[in-house]
Amino acid sequence: MLMRRLIVVFCPLILCLLTSALFMLLDRWFAAGNFFAYLLKGVTLGVCVALLLPLAGLSVKNTGLTGMLYIAAGLLLLTLCYQYLETIGAVRWPVLKAIISINGQVILIESTVMGFAALTAVLNRRRRGGT
Numbered sequence: 001m002l003m004r005r006l007i008v009v010f011c012p013l014i015l016c017l018l019t020s021a022l023f024m025l026l027d028r029w030f031a032a033g034n035f036f037a038y039l040l041k042g043v044t045l046g047v048c049v050a051l052l053l054p055l056a057g058l059s060v061k062n063t064g065l066t067g068m069l070y071i072a073a074g075l076l077l078l079t080l081c082y083q084y085l086e087t088i089g090a091v092r093w094p095v096l097k098a099i100i101s102i103n104g105q106v107i108l109i110e111s112t113v114m115g116f117a118a119l120t121a122v123l124n125r126r127r128r129g130g131t
Helices: 002-029 035-055 066-088 094-099 104-130
Strands: none
Touching: 002 035, 035 066, 035 104, 066 104
């Protein structure tokens, strides 16, 4: 019982430390304000958040909405692809420019949710197939 409690306490802390180290590494690799830096940081953050419960040994009841998580991740991926194309100047659609922001923080949040939704869908699919 003590080992399980230690895992629940220390896995999130270790995951946080590893994520922080990765963020520092990404800051060295990419220039400040780089699209891919925000994208990789967001996806990494989303994956880490999605891994918190499974690494702690806690499971969640499957609600049957795994397909919707894939759809949400796909829509966010399309949005991020459009934002990248807009950033490099390959696409200019004024209608979408009015509703989609190309800001580093927005890209970070979108990619975080995309990473979380995709990994949660994969983990729920695996759990459902195994039972």
